[in-house]
Amino acid sequence: MTVAAPEGAQRKLRAGVIGLGWAGQQHVAAYAADPAVDLVALSAMEEHLLEQFGQEHDVPGRYQDWKQMIAEAELDVVSIATPTFLHEPMAVHALEAGVHVLTEKPMAQTGEAAARMVEAAHRAGRVLEVSFNHRQRxxxxxxxxxxxxxxxxxxxxxxxxxxxxxxxxxxxxxxxxxxxxxxxxxxxxxxxxxxxxxxxxxxxxxxxxxxxxxxxxxxxxxxxxxxxxxxxxxxxxxxxxxxxxxxxxxxxxxxxxxxxxxxxxxxxxxxxxxxxxxxxxxxxxxxxxxxxxxxxxxxxxxxxxxxxxxxxxxxxDGRHAAAIAEFLQKVQSGDWAAHEGSLALRRARVIDACYASAKAGAEVALAH
Ligand SMILES: NC(=O)c1ccc[n+]([C@@H]2O[C@H](COP(=O)([O-])OP(=O)(O)OC[C@H]3O[C@@H](n4cnc5c(N)ncnc54)[C@H](O)[C@@H]3O)[C@@H](O)[C@H]2O)c1
Missing domain, CATH: 3.30.360.10 (Dihydrodipicolinate Reductase; domain 2)
Structure with a gap:
């Protein structure tokens, strides 16, 4: 769904979370505790966790199919806390549906996949952030x-x-x-x-x-x-x-x-x-x-x-709650073009260069 910035800043944001392992549970707790947010939907493979967290936080939407959640739940923001190779397809799909995305670290399994996520955020004109909760210590x-x-x-x-x-x-x-x-x-x-x-x-x-x-x-x-x-x-x-x-x-x-x-x-x-x-x-x-x-x-x-x-x-320590609050502030600021995930992409490219260097047994230069 599309949210114009001024209204987005005034009404409660509708949030969803995909993935209910330890990481996803941090996002669920942070959204549930934020009065500026309605946590309206959860997605995971584990039916019992959908039930448990859905009941605990009174979340009406519970989906084993994350695409169905994006199609039906009218989200403004979604957190992605699934295995790393799923971050890219889930983020790109959500961004293309007009939803702002906060994904867990690492951003993606390669710098190329991370770059495609940034391009999708740019094309969609939506916020893409990566949860680096430890810098909130x-x-x-x-x-x-x-x-x-x-x-x-x-x-x-x-x-x-x-x-x-x-x-x-x-x-x-x-x-x-x-x-x-x-x-x-x-x-x-x-x-x-x-x-x-x-x-x-x-x-x-x-x-x-x-x-x-x-x-x-x-x-x-x-x-x-x-x-x-x-x-x-x-x-x-x-x-x-x-x-x-x-x-x-x-x-x-x-x-x-x-x-x-x-x-x-x-x-x-x-x-x-x-x-x-x-x-x-x-x-x-x-x-x-x-x-x-x-x-x-x-x-x-x-x-x-x-x-x-x-x-x-x-x-x-601010940890996940502070990382999520920062993401929500960026969404509410309306200045979405300034937050397309480019800093996180830089980190993904550094990790790529490290693995390339380890494979080659030699120093690898990063292109800028
Ligand atoms: N920031 C942190 O401190 C921190 C800590 C732990 C993990 N992480 C990151 O969070 C992500 C998840 O890690 P985890 O330890 O919670 O993983 P996990 O394996 O414990 O849980 C993964 C969750 O994703 C769900 N999932 C998988 N495929 C799905 C699909 N197709 N549709 C819907 N849900 C699906 C699973 O059902 C499960 O609930 C990883 O990228 C990891 O690196 C971050």
Whole structure:
């Protein structure tokens, strides 16, 4: 359906969600809690989840056929939280039907598929966003404010990573099949850290990537976790990486190291972004086992010529609710042409370049 911007800003937006795994459930909860939204339709393969979330949030439309939902539910906005290879066909179809789209990360299984989504948003004149919920963390928003104040000076190097002790999602499901996921740890969790680091650094373009990938746990059936609700299929080969390392060149001469791993011989999970600037540095780190979690945000600089360690006060984590609120604000702004998914497309192309580099065993330049 078509919504003119001025009216769209005044009346409640009609929202739908496709996919009711962990990710989809975050979208359902956020829409259901937002007074500016009517959550009117859900779609998933699991009848019992349609029933459960439909009843819990009083959602009238419950569909196993997502195309029927788009055709019938008169949506203004839809969230797509399905296996990654479905993001493109679902987003393009919804955009062509005039619906604004928020899709889960990663945007798509390849940069080419992501580019087709951006083209569809452009043609349709609708918002296309990707849910990078981790940049809504309280430590990230605090550090972003510090960076934007200029205290750290020119940022010329960053290290970012997400390394799990034992966290391969859905061993034997779409997650570990190359054609459906597009990749392993880098595509799944490295993308969050890449997004966070580029966002904090002020969106430098990545000009080249040199990466390597390894699969030492998955092929042996090691490193699995309970993440993901999709059906495990017997005999599905482990076709993606469980560790990826990358060295990225940034425009302006900066560089970034990115490491992503679903399973490692380490004591506990670790996530971090460390920024190195001309006038200061900063680090965000979180991880630990659930009984002993730790979280650090520190900034090092000089105050009145004296070396100083600053500990910014961290606000609440916004996570999915904040990512969804930001998407809704973009829809309600009426400035839809400014939000066609181009930043997320840049991330998809970086991941493509990393996989191409790992395959070639050589640095790969990104075309701009
Ligand atoms: N942002 C985050 O923190 C985060 C966390 C987890 C997953 N994700 C992303 O969210 C997406 C889904 O991940 P998940 O872990 O929830 O997956 P999952 O496998 O647990 O659930 C997938 C859901 O999609 C539904 N689905 C599949 N095919 C469908 C179809 N044809 N029509 C309607 N529904 C269909 C399934 O029924 C299921 O409800 C992935 O892209 C993943 O990368 C993001």
């Amino acid at each position: 309280g430590d990230v928003t605090a550090l972003k404010a510090v960076v934007d104040s200029g205290v750290l000076g020119n940022l010329y190097y960053a290290k970012a990573g997400w390394i799990r002790r034992q966290g391969i999602p859905g061993l034997g499901t779409w997650f570990t099949k190359a054609a459906s996921s597009g990749g392993g740890a880098m595509m799944d969790i490295g993308i969050h850290m890449l997004d966070m680091a580029l966002h904090l650094m002020g969106e430098p373009e990545v000009t080249a990537a040199s990466a390597s990938t390894h699969a030492e746990f998955g092929p042996l059936g090691r490193g699995g976790s309970g993440f993901g609700i999709s059906q495990v299929e017997e005999g599905v080969p482990f076709e993606v990486e469980d560790l990826a390392t990358a060295f990225l060149r940034l425009d302006g001469g900066g560089t970034m190291l990115l490491e992503s791993s679903w399973a490692q011989w380490i004591p506990h999970d670790l996530c971090y972004v460390t920024l190195y600037g001309a006038d200061g540095g900063a680090t965000i780190e979180w991880g630990g086992d659930p009984t002993h979690p730790h979280q650090v945000l520190k900034v090092w600089t000089e105050v009145a010529g004296i070396p100083a360690e600053l500990q910014p006060v961290v606000g609440e």
